[in-house]
Amino acid sequence: MSAQAFQKIYTKISQITKATCSLNATGVGYDELAVIDGRLAQVVKIAGNQVTLQVFRGTNGIPTNAEVVFLGKAPSLKVSDELAGRFFNAYGDPIDGGAPIEGQEVEIGGPSVNPVRRKQPSELIATGIAGIDLNNTLVSGQKIPFFADPDQPFNQVMATVAMRAKADKIILGGMGMTNDDYLYFKNVFSAAGALDRIVSFMNTTEDPAVERLLVPDMALTAAEYFAVQKNEKVLVLLSDMTSYADALAIVSNRMDQIPSKDSMPGSLYSDLAKIYEKAVQFPTGGSITIIAVTTLSGGDITHAVPDNTGYITEGQLFLRRDSDVGKVIVDPFRSLSRLKQLVNGKKTRKDHPQVMNAAVRLYADAANAKTKLENGFDLTDYDERTLSFAKDYSEKLLAIDVNLDTTEMLDVTWGLFAKYFTPQEVNIKAEIIDTYWPKEK
């Protein structure tokens, strides 16, 4: 983007910090874009004639007499069907060597959906992973993050979910993603022959941090185009939202705002909610589902970023390495999908909710038995059986390499119940036991 004819050019910058520049200017709108010394910037504060700009690429080398031109519009994206199959940077400019997109220019970070115009999500998204489909079923229009330590294979799981979910479009928003992971996604998508369904907005670790503030809004503006205009089911992948929050903290720090918990800005909740709440089921059939990643530091979910995220999203998924079976599993205790009851037992077999709860309860008993064992106490026969059950359950259902449909998952669980327990021990409604308890052959 460059200056056009007849635009007023300012050349006197009065203040420069690491991320912002201030100058005297008139007729400037809040949130408006400007170009300063060839770099894109956005108005973040107006006080009389003094306008403060946040420079996305950083202010390194900007002279006080740099040329500043205001563009008279907020950050925007040109949307059309041409977006499909393309890779962009945080500004929405192509980075795949292709031609710029022609289409309608839409301001990003647009208004929210009127809550009374939303439809209750009710379509199951099958992933084949039992730790998700059985225990934490995903529903279209849901927003859910993976809470994971940086060393866990969240990007691989996310890519698997994206490929198996039957989405019309997959929009990948990368914030501070390593270049290697970016190439990994690109390879997975192209190997699956899915490139024509992908739109990608990428800010890698090689790009300036503040730029990534634009990525979620860019991705979601594209998603809204396909979901609203084309009634498509859109899956948005955002990785990693902790990097996004770090960028927010940098900007708020430069603006001299008083930090709240963990040096994060006081508005963190609202900032994150504005992004996640774009997940929606429209009555016309289109939907936006958001699967994000929030990296944790040493599994600490009380840090401001995972904590605020947990209050906004409809559940969270935890990955954990189970040392007993040597596989990465979806943790059944800490993971939760809040929308699962909209489909469990309704779109899936009716024994689903009870089977799921009973299995997790028995798995919890196994965890208690394990504590007893570690503390050197004798185990009861029941304890021994729960431990064997837990091992099978981890291996055959919770592991992320499982690929079953939900009915198969339920049958496998019933099989495990019958192998290790009596019907009284699983605490399930009698009529369901009567129907589904495996009969002796």
Next chain:
Amino acid sequence: MATKGVVNGVIANMVTLKVDGPVSQNEICYIETGGDKLMSEVIKVVGDSVYVQVFESTRGLKVGAPAEFAGHMLEVTLGPGMLSHNYDGLQNDLDKMTGVFLKRGQYTYPLDNDKLWHFVPLCKAGDKVAHSAWLGEVEENFQKLKIMTPFTLQGEWTIKSIAGEGDYRVIDNIAVLENDKGETMDLNMIQKWPVKIPMVNYAVKPRPFKLLETGVRSIDTLNPIVEGGTGFIPGPFGTGKTVLQHAISKQAEADIVIIAACGERANEVVEIFTEFPELDDPHTGRKLMERTIIIANTSNMPVAAREASVYTAMSIAEYYRSMGLKVLLMADSTSRWAQALREMSNRMEELPGPDAFPMDISSIIANFYGRAGYVELNNGKTGSITFIGTVSPAGGNLKEPVTENTKKVARCFYALEQERADKKRYPAINPIDSYSKYLDYPEFDEYIQEHINGDWIDKVNELKTRLLRGKEIAEQINILGDDGVPVDYHITFWKSELIDYAILQQDAFDDVDAVTPLRRQETIVNRVIDICRAEFKFEGFLEVIDYFKKLINVCKQINYCEFESDNYNKYNKELDALVMERKIS
């Protein structure tokens, strides 16, 4: 002439204006930009500079944009026609808005001025009336709503004329008042009220004492809330705050339920929109939506309106209380409201209090909870607002300013616990940390003795003691091992587990178990207490575990059966037989 101003500065939703005349704190003004009028509220005045918080996005707003002051504070418009409506935090009717997306500067009228209401007068010409007097009534969704004299009316007035029974619109004149100076006043069915001012239009506010049934066993039995009481539900995310709130709002025995979805997920509001019109009110058999009003300011809607939303909801509740109705107000979540205050305080560069919240957060919370209550009106009738707020403590840590300050003022505390939620023991209300101060009220004791039975409170306290004892023993068993404690300890522990499984745990998604009427709660409490008081004979702890698991299983089956149905009776017999097997006295 209205005061005017021009924009002089913008930071996010805080705007500074230069003004040319008098303004008052909290006055409403409208800033014009690009053809939209943005509603704002004055939050600070310094000379001719006025700081306002804008209830909308300020994108594109420029220095020099004109603003006009409205001359009043943020108000609600009250009248018949609000039930089953969905409003935003500023009482705009969301259903009247056009388009899928919310448009900036779109304000819609909360009432319907064309609809006819069948008015029945309750007064006659010549009657003397003061403020908030009941002039007549109309029926909305099978509720009798009162049409009242203005809440702000000063002194005593005489009814000069009043409309006869018939159909009128809310804007039609239904009465004329005259005072002793000969001044007259025309009244219609509409009232306006500034939301941030408490409506103190009642005679006295006695201590509340009547149980408010919610059908949730761990509330009604263990820590009951009363009509006009206050309670709060703190809990980390994922512990079932929202499910519990929805259960209470579905099942509580109230005339009017107002749900303020304050800075929470839009899909949760959608769940209410979708389900409530289908669900029956367990007390009247009518549809739940008919008694419900939703104030939705979801987390992605403008932050300043989030603060307004809880006040809007409270003012509407006060309006219905003035009619002598039982109102239940739920706010999910008050933490989001406090965060909205924090965001503004930060932008105004005020010195921060604990966790960067504003210094006066404690008095703001206390004053808000103080607006709830059971009241006697000037005409001797009673009305109530029961208020239950949820709190979302950062990091699940209850030692944070919003939780601590709420704990000082709310009388019931329902602590949701991560550990219980992880074990899928729902509702995850910790039975030991939670409390209801109403259990200590002699007024409540007297009421419960008349309605349930004489030694109810003793039984409740016995349950609590047994749960505490069970928890202590569980810790000892963890340290000493199953063999390291006497068999008696195992029996005591498993009796507390029976209380947990049969009374505390409740399946909110099961048609029968979701709601337990008081009489059924009494039955199950008596059964469980009888078992707990009985002596059993066991050879070893394995027998104890095995036996109590069987008891628990039968009790759960009972909870799943329709009350006093054939299956219910069958399982009860099974339970009797099972108890007799081992009981020695």
